[in-house]
Amino acid sequence: MTHASIHAALRRVLSTAALLLALPLAAQAAPVAQGAQDKDLSAAQAAERESGGDQLLVLSYHDVRDDVARKGDPDAYAVSTQNFAAHLDWLSGHGYRPVSLSDVIKASRGELKLPPKAVLLTFDDGLRSIYTHVFPLLRAYNYPALMAVVTGWVDLPKDQKVDYGPRMFTHDDFVTWDQLREMQASGLVEISSHSDNLHRGVTSNPQGNTMPAAITREWSVKAQRYETEAEYLDRVRRDLTASKTKIERELGVSPHSVVWPYAAYNSQTNDIADKLGMSVTFDLEGRHQTIGRDLHGLARLLVFDNPTIQDLTFELRHDTELDGVRALQVDLDYVYDKDPAQQARNLDKLIERIKQVGPSHVFLQAFADPDGNGSADALYFPNRQLPMRADLFNRVAWQIKTRARAKVFAWLPVLGYELPDKTLDAQLAIKSSNPAETHRLNPFDPRTREIVAQIYEDLAISGYTEGLLFHDDAFLRDDELRGIAPAAPAARTQALIDFTQELTRAAGKWRPKLITVRNLFAAPVLQPKSESWFAQDLAAFNNAYDYTAVMAMPWMENSRDPQRWMDQLVERVKASPRGLSHTIFELQTVDWRDKSKPIPAEQLKRMARRLQADGARHLAWYPDDFIADRPSTADAREIMSARGFPYLEK
The missing domain is CATH 3.20.20.80 (Glycosidases)
Structure with a gap:
């Protein structure tokens, strides 16, 4: 299964839950009194959420390009440069306060309090656009961000390609270590592991389906058996160790977080990450959360289908x-x-x-x-x-x-x-x-x-x-x-x-x-x-x-x-x-x-x-x-x- 097909499956499931029910039967309104009560409750919850100092909104972006179609782009996770800049402008104009991952970690330890309407920007996969398109805008708005890189893609040989969905990606489509060093030196960008080679599917059953590599015990056609639990966990451990080692070697710092590919993780893989010093992990379910001691599975709003300001506002404010x-x-x-x-x-x-x-x-x-x-x-x-x-x-x-x-x-x-x-x-x-x-x-x-x-x-x-x-x-x-x-x-x-x-x-x-x-x-x-x-x-x-x-x-x-x-x-x-x-x-x-x-x-x-x-x-x-x-x-x-x-x- 390709990067795009697994992400597309995840996007469809996430978007289904957010649809308004509009069928003749499926969308019949509740009685007015009940609806008004729910509306008032939702407004109160939204106000509390926006004013609470311990609340955090995390946004998940991928590619940012100039030529993204208004709707229906072949890469559903790409956002146009114009819309991304508008998102930053809207967030800034509506009182959202950017925070770094380091701030979030300190808040979890009680060392500081997050500001009201705190927001953390994250960018997955390590695409070249985070340097060419995102980084200049982060500097303009003075917004910190977390970049999650697949270290195997940063090191992709010139003669190899990655099936990224709409087309095959090459070495030139991914950020370089020099560019990551420059962004890190600015003080605005922190680097997270996105694995070394887990951003792919593996065979998950005898019928040949594929599922995310980080959560799947692989089926061996040759041996006609599944990986044992020990074999599976050792595969994940070796991969995450390789990713951490490369980041330390190239950037001189140890990553504090892992963004699991496709947000596919479990308590056992999180335990592996913890032992490697990466005690923060992220999900793609939910939007807001209260920050506590446990920073596993932080909710993120997945940004897809090139949302306008109106689209983004709806996603942030409607009550799921x-x-x-x-x-x-x-x-x-x-x-x-x-x-x-x-x-x-x-x-x-x-x-x-x-x-x-x-x-x-x-x-x-x-x-x-x-x-x-x-x-x-x-x-x-x-x-x-x-x-x-x-x-x-x-x-x-x-x-x-x-x-x-x-x-x-x-x-x-x-x-x-x-x-x-x-x-x-x-x-x-x-x-x-x-x-x-x-x-x-x-x-x-x-x-x-x-x-x-x-x-x-x-x-x-x-x-x-x-x-x-x-x-x-x-x-x-x-x-x-x-x-x-x-x-x-x-x-x-x-x-x-x-x-x-x-x-x-x-x-x-x-x-x-x-x-x-x-x-x-x-x-x-x-x-x-x-x-x-x-x-x-x-x-x-x-x-x-x-x-x-x-x-x-x-x-x-x-x-x-x-x-x-x-x-x-x-x-x-x-x-x-x-x-x-x-x-x-x-x-x-x-x-x-x-x-x-x-x-x-x-x-x-x-x-x-x-x-x-x-x-x-x-x-x-x-x-x-x-x-x-x-x-x-x-x-x-x-x-x-x-x-x-x-x-x-x-």
Whole structure:
């Protein structure tokens, strides 16, 4: 995968989250009172953010050229010299105060306080334009900046080229050491490592996909195996050591930061950087942050598509908290097929449907449940505990991200695993009074906690995911595990929350900043006393997770009046703290009571309109039958698209 293709995939995912929802259903406004309240809150947050002395805005630039097209330039990360100068002028005129990386480090240590509206400019890749176009403007405005250079590109031999996207780049397209020395001597420019040779993709699975080298255990076609954890970390360590050594040798200073290529990093690679003296790292998610002791993963606003002042102002001021989630929950069991050709056709169908519908998120099944009993018989990624049905999750997730432009969250059970060791499985199984109950493991047994934590860690190291959806198997009846589980319903609820947070930390070793979503049955929302039967509670979930996906499924609950049932559910959610802002209403698209008969599309549309008119911000549905195209792509687009009008992107 080229520099441009990986960056383009990342840009599409970032931009999707920032789109205003403008479809007839996807953009129905919340009631005026709620909208006004959100607007006032957003204005207050913005004022606090702009006046707070401990806040930092970081902007991420790449190339700056005179000949960049107004929109649609072949290099989406290039900014015109005119627009870049206008950005500096606007920032200066609106009270932004430039700071250096050294200032940020001192602020983190309590040695100084950042000024109000502090801004740090960063420039990735070490292109020649940072010397010819950026540096003169930095001197004119007296703005400091951080330059992140790929040392292997600075040293690129005359006869070699780099595939930078719109064209092949040569030695003359990158900054030289002499130019870096001159900029550093000015006192305005600090140099960061951008790796030596990690700004590339490596083969990430047997199907041949490529992913960023810094976070991927490489698949060897010759050896037919993945790198071991030790081999992978040693490769990263050797590369980062080479980059640091070159910077020290040529510039006489040791870099304090590493800008990971494509903002792809994890806690283990950050630990390597820390030991080499580079304790500051950067992300490409978010815009502002409060500076504390930990300077890992500083949020940066990625500047792309040659933004004008109006574009930049919108990005800085609009409240992303108001962006809605539109999610399709997808069974990977429908993609899997023993016949590789049929499996490839199934995958193409899925990707094409997601491209056409345009959801913001896909909740992708990472476990195999061919018997449909709700517990995992196998997994779709290499792991230490269960059989691997196929090494498929990483491939499908990465295809959805890069080809269909949606964020992918891994959907996994919490307790519902059928262990291959039947003796151990029987020892750990929760003994339920209902033989039809989902097979689950005892979360209070240390063996269960270790097994499931390893599954989540193996998921994270095996491939791409931006978040976790905890399956609806995470419940605990009041007659189960008596004498082991807490008797009080709230205590059992919290115990399961604590377990899922352990799992998030296990996955977070390899995937930082994971977004968490937890499935919730409707009964504890509509009848709070039923928490004792589920160990689930909406307020507790919305406090613990980024989102709660409430199962807004009236047919599953045998409701005689589905719309009235849904209205009652919305009112209950409204009454809960952070209810509408953190709750995803997950609709059902089939009636499982009647041989999985499809819910009529017009009824789904009416229900979605009513939900949004009542203030619901986030919608999802399950199942999304991409094989049979049910609900139809046209209906799915109308209800579940996060894309602006017109519906289709060219």
